[in-house]
Amino acid sequence: MSEHQPESVRQAWRDVIDTARRSAADGLVVGTSGNVSARVGDLVLVTPSGVPYDRLGPEDAVGVDLEGRQVLGELGPTSELPLHLAVYRSTDAAAVVHTHAVHATAVSTLVAEVPLVHYAAAILGGPVRNAGGVHGV
CATH class of the missing domain: 3.40.225.10 (Class II aldolase/adducin N-terminal domain)
Structure with a gap:
């Protein structure tokens, strides 16, 4: 640069x-x-x-x-x-x-959205939807 x-x-x-x-x-x-x-x-x-x-x-x-x-x-x-x-x-x-991330990718194949499990995640505004949905990989 x-x-x-x-x-x-x-x-x-x-x-x-x-x-x-x-x-x-x-x-x-x-x-x-x-x-x-x-x-x-x-x-x-x-x-x-x-x-x-x-x-x-x-x-x-x-x-x-x-x-x-x-x-x-x-x-x-x-x-x-x-x-x-x-x-x-x-x-x-x-x-x-x-x-x-391996674990996040694995979870995304099982659920349509990842629930918030920690109070600090509230900044995200709600569950995190994944792009593929269940079996949408």
Whole structure:
């Protein structure tokens, strides 16, 4: 990433890298599955497609506007970019972490929605629906 970028953008990219690496270390993703993004104003910084998280560096930054037009970086954005943009367009979210955690994936094949089992999950607003529904994998 260029030193000409504002510090807020450079810090957000460092946060994206740190979060991506932690998700891999915690077993939430394997290889290049899953992706991470952060929003800085109208700029969305997102992990690039096909790059292992432990190899990400400042030069790998990928940025798009809210319409999905790439405005930063040489690598292509994650194929899950539309998911990230949909969240940013419809909420005030500052970041999105999309994982393929083994246990969550297994549960999603058994139930249409995951009930909230911890009081802190109330921030989600209710049960978490999964995309496939029962047997929709």
